[in-house]
Amino acid sequence: MSVELNxxxxxxxxxxxxxxxxxxxxxxxxxxxxxxxxxxxxSNGVTLDFATIPEGSITPxxxxxxxxxxxxxxxxxxxxxxxxxxxxDPHRKQPGAINHHDGGRGVYFIDPAGHLMELITVPYGGxxx
Numbered sequence: 001m002s003v004e005l006n007x008x009x010x011x012x013x014x015x016x017x018x019x020x021x022x023x024x025x026x027x028x029x030x031x032x033x034x035x036x037x038x039x040x041x042x043s044n045g046v047t048l049d050f051a052t053i054p055e056g057s058i059t060p061x062x063x064x065x066x067x068x069x070x071x072x073x074x075x076x077x078x079x080x081x082x083x084x085x086x087x088x089d090p091h092r093k094q095p096g097a098i099n100h101h102d103g104g105r106g107v108y109f110i111d112p113a114g115h116l117m118e119l120i121t122v123p124y125g126g127x128x129x
Contacts, residue, residue, distance in 0.1 A: 007039070007047040011058045012113040015050040021112050023046065026071065055113075062090070064118040066117060070081050072105055072121050084109050102126040 012018035020039040021050065023030050031041035039047040042065075076098065079086050085108040088094035099106045104122025111117050 005046050006076050009037070009049045010049050010061070010063070010115065011053045012050045013052065013055045013058065014112070015052040018112050019048075019050040022033070022050075022117075025075055026067070027074065058113055060114045060116060061074070062116045062118065064120060066123060067107075067119055067121060069121050072107075072119060075119055076107060079107065079109060090118070 005018045010018065015036070015038045019030055019040050022028070027038050028042070031039045031047055033039070035050040036051045039049045041047050048063075079083075085095065086098075088097035088099040088105050088107065090108055092108070101120075102122045102124060103126060104120060106118060106120040108116055108118050
C-alpha cells in the first residue's frame with residue numbers, strides 16, 4: 001500500500017465557522033460532522049477536520065492548496081467580494097495583491113482561527129514531468 005495523507009485536524013475557535021469559511025471559499029462540501037469534528041473533503045480524498053478548541057490554545061499553522069486557474073479566479077473573486085485581507089507573500093508585506101511564481105498565481109490570507117492559508121495554481125518549482 002502506498003502512503004497517502006488521509007486527514008488532518010485544524011484547530012479553530014468555532015469549527016463550523018472555519019469549515020464553512022473554507023468550504024464556501026473553494027466551493028467544497030462539508031463531508032461529515034462527528035464528535036468534535038466538521039470535515040471538509042478535498043478532491044484527492046483528504047479531509048480537513050476542523051475542531052473547536054480554546055482560542056488561546058490555537059497555534060497558527062500554514063496550509064497551502066494547489067488549485068486550478070479557474071478555481072483560483074473563483075476563490076479570488078470571493079476574497080475580493082468578501083473583503084478578506086490577502087497578500088502576495090507569507091510575510092504579509094504586499095497587501096491586496098497576488099504573486100506570480102513558476103508560471104502560476106498565488107495568494108495568502110488568514111482564516112477565522114488565524115491560520116495562514118495559501119492558494120497556488122502551480123507547485124513551487126513548477127510542474128515536473
